[in-house]
Amino acid sequence: MRYLAVTLMLCVASATLAQVFPEPQKYVVDAASVLQQSTEGQLNALLGELETRTTIEVAVVTVHTTAPLESKPYATALFN
Secondary structure, eight states: HHHHHHHHHHHHHHHHHOOOOOOOOOOOOEEEEEEEEEHHHHHHHHHHHHHHHOOOOOEEEESSTTTTTTTHHHHHHHHO
């Protein structure tokens, strides 16, 4: 059972390492091209103002797929 657990952890780790994440740009990264430029600009302005006023940082990222990862592990790896 230990061998299986270690094997699974290594598979997840290698999938995470092989995953390509979008490069950060301001607060919004629309890698899936689902946002209009005006919307992206408004979000960047709003999130910049939020950070200035509160020091809270928020990022918005759109992607075509999170494969081979599920959405939660993808989000965690992206955050890290």
